[in-house]
Amino acid sequence: MSDKSNMEVEKEELKTEHSECGGRYVEMVKKINDSMPCEEEFYDLSELFKMLGDSTRVKILYALSQGEMCVCDIVELLDVTQSAVSHQLRLLKQARLVKYRRSGKSAIYSISDDHVYTILSMGMEHISE
Amino acid sequence: MSDKSNMEVEKEELKTEHSECGGRYVEMVKKINDSMPCEEEFYDLSELFKMLGDSTRVKILYALSQGEMCVCDIVELLDVTQSAVSHQLRLLKQARLVKYRRSGKSAIYSISDDHVYTILSMGMEHISE
DNA sequence: TAAACATATGAACAATCATTCATATGAAAG
């Protein structure tokens, strides 16, 4: 295989990898590419929003944003099974969005920091536009 | 069936529906319950966050938050198939998070309003705590 | 009009997820 045919193959690969329409934006794309957050950051970010991307969990977080409460309060407030609430609280705890302490028979949950509430509020503001 | 036994049954149902631990929080729960956003609001809110709850979509939105660009730019910038990008753009468009216009062969997408960017930023701030 | 390019879309598939049911743990009261 000659050098020439090799180069031609590379050219072809380049052509199929991405299109040529870019024209106007190539420079911008390069710049953005250099300042792109890393894969992990995007992953964490989407994981965070994934936690907020469920009706039951959002309700729980909203309730807790009004003040700490125990599991049975949440069950009473929302229309969800105790089991479902418990499962979701576990996820929220793992994601460090809520914390809890034990008090007698009860487990008392609360929002772990108020960034969470801020994000919720921004979301609510957005959907009422 | 006498009135008395009827009342007893109701009492029992009440007991099994929710626990009695509430004690301290009952008043608060009532108050919160009255000011709770409606089902639909929670639904919309979780739908919004669901859109941000995927790595590919977050990347796309981040890229677009730097400026409008066409599909092939996004494909080049991120490491995702053209088909996957197109599918996700459709979802983002349906959710009104992005808008697009056609220019020749290209479809040029952009963030539909900067609430989106604000929410993204809040999220990024949160995960770097 | 045909070829090339940019984007969109339908169907299929694997993976993830939220809920339910049954049951386990843990704590307090009797």
Next chain:
DNA sequence: CTTTCATATGAATGATTGTTCATATGTTTA
């Protein structure tokens, strides 16, 4: 120590979702 209450958890299931592959649509250029 047994019962009752509050919460947690494992397994099963149905539903949703993101990607891929193949192909269609729409636009420009030759």
